Amino acid sequence: MNRRFYRIGLVAALIALTGLLFIQVYGFIKAYRLEEKQFNEKVNVALREVADGILTINHQHQKRIDPVVQTASNTYFVPIHHSISYRPLDSLLRKTFTEHNILQPFSLTVYTESDSVILGSFYNAGPGSSDDPTCMGRDEQNIPMNFAVTFPVQNAHIVGAMDLWIFTAATFIAILILFAFMITDQAKQKKLALMKNDFLSNMTHELQTPITNISMASEVLLRNPDIETKKKSRYLEIIQQENQRLKHQVEQVLQTAAMDKGEFLLTRQTINLNHLIGDIVEKFRFRVEQRFGLLKSELKAANPHVAGDALHLTNIFFNLLDNAEKYSRDEPNITVSSHDSESGVMISIEDHGIGMSDQSINSIFDQFYRASSGNIHDVKGFGLGLTYVKKIVEAHHGMISVKSRLNYGSTFMIVLPNQVNG
Numbered sequence: 001m002n003r004r005f006y007r008i009g010l011v012a013a014l015i016a017l018t019g020l021l022f023i024q025v026y027g028f029i030k031a032y033r034l035e036e037k038q039f040n041e042k043v044n045v046a047l048r049e050v051a052d053g054i055l056t057i058n059h060q061h062q063k064r065i066d067p068v069v070q071t072a073s074n075t076y077f078v079p080i081h082h083s084i085s086y087r088p089l090d091s092l093l094r095k096t097f098t099e100h101n102i103l104q105p106f107s108l109t110v111y112t113e114s115d116s117v118i119l120g121s122f123y124n125a126g127p128g129s130s131d132d133p134t135c136m137g138r139d140e141q142n143i144p145m146n147f148a149v150t151f152p153v154q155n156a157h158i159v160g161a162m163d164l165w166i167f168t169a170a171t172f173i174a175i176l177i178l179f180a181f182m183i184t185d186q187a188k189q190k191k192l193a194l195m196k197n198d199f200l201s202n203m204t205h206e207l208q209t210p211i212t213n214i215s216m217a218s219e220v221l222l223r224n225p226d227i228e229t230k231k232k233s234r235y236l237e238i239i240q241q242e243n244q245r246l247k248h249q250v251e252q253v254l255q256t257a258a259m260d261k262g263e264f265l266l267t268r269q270t271i272n273l274n275h276l277i278g279d280i281v282e283k284f285r286f287r288v289e290q291r292f293g294l295l296k297s298e299l300k301a302a303n304p305h306v307a308g309d310a311l312h313l314t315n316i317f318f319n320l321l322d323n324a325e326k327y328s329r330d331e332p333n334i335t336v337s338s339h340d341s342e343s344g345v346m347i348s349i350e351d352h353g354i355g356m357s358d359q360s361i362n363s364i365f366d367q368f369y370r371a372s373s374g375n376i377h378d379v380k381g382f383g384l385g386l387t388y389v390k391k392i393v394e395a396h397h398g399m400i401s402v403k404s405r406l407n408y409g410s411t412f413m414i415v416l417p418n419q420v421n422g
């Protein structure tokens with residue numbers, strides 16, 4: 001029920017936010033248009049006043065003023081059909097614009113009736129500026145003329161005048177980002193909680209098996225003190241094996257807890273990775289051969305020396321071999337190799353096991369993650385091994401990557417930097 005309410009609430013919130021976003025965009029466009037319209041009106045009135053002023057200077061009080069024509073979104077053409085002197089026109093424009101609070105930069109162009117340019121000012125700093133207008137062309141011709149004014153940064157100015165809108169839009173976008181962040185964070189927390197639950201039930205189950213086996217074997221020994229020696233050794237062997245298993249499981253959990261708290265220390269020494277991995281492979285061979293599998297080692301790195309922690313490095317290669325064997329449904333076929341690479345020693349562990357989907361590959365290094373497709377949960381594990389491997393590799397300034405194809409197998413590659421001599 002709770003989950004349903006949560007989902008409905010989420011969808012409702014998303015719809016509301018999308019609606020608000022549309023209202024915001026619509027409002028912004030409307031406000032922009034209104035601001036633009038008001039600006040156009042102001043400029044129109046000011047330019048008609050200027051045209052009137054020019055005609056008055058030229059004693060043409062009776063002459064009709066034609067309407068100002070907007071030839072582009074930021075250009076206004078004023079047809080006055082009368083001789084114009086550049087300087088008086090420029091100062092009249094500046095004065096009138098200032099009176100109408102039109103303070104942005106503009107450029108002025110004077111045309112003949114046949115529309116050829118006779119005078120043009122470059123873009124100046126605006127009516128308030130005391131700069132001398134830079135003017136090009138021939139002045140003082142006694143022929144009918146018209147002029148045009150262009151505002152090169154008009155759009156920016158209009159947007160600038162809408163600061164309240166921009167502030168609201170920015171706040172709104174910030175709320176949207178926060179909302180998205182909260183949703184993804186909550187989804188992550190939920191996934192983690194589910195994985196932790198899985199882990200706890202899995203762990204309880206995993207610990208129970210060796211405990212039950214140990215108690216059964218010890219009970220048989222206690223009840224039958226005269227049991228024959230062969231059988232006795234078999235039961236003692238079971239107790240020892242199950243104890244080892246228990247120890248490994250508890251260590252794995254403790255290691256992860258210590259790493260989470262940042263409490264693990266590396267004791268570095270010079271390590272020949274070919275030797276270290278060769279030893280692990282030999283210890284592991286029995287397990288693979290018991291399943292009639294094949295374990296090849298091609299340790300060919302010419303410079304296999306790294307400065308590393310022997311215990312942790314042994315653990316991580318053991319974990320990777322353990323996975324390669326565990327996740328092989330048929331007889332395991334595993335190849336462990338080492339090469340020299342530009343960034344150090346490259347070790348790869350290749351299996352022909354069940355492989356992984358692309359989706360799984362993205363999550364295998366996450367704590368508690370275990371692929372849930374297929375029937376691989378027959379395979380024991382806590383979902384902690386690869387998290388540990390990655391942390392240890394990174395603590396050695398190395399890199400880990402994986403290539404895998406579902407049903408075809410996986411290859412884990414680790415590069416550890418060579419020991420720097422001296």
Ligand code: ADP
Pocket residue numbers: 319323324327351353354355356364369370371372376380381382383384385386387409410
């Ligand atoms: P565990 O093996 O204890 O579940 P790991 O952290 O070692 O935990 O591995 C996480 C998951 O990655 C495994 O549950 C499995 O789904 C997948 N995985 C790891 N190694 C392999 C492999 N060699 N082949 C296929 N899947 C693998």
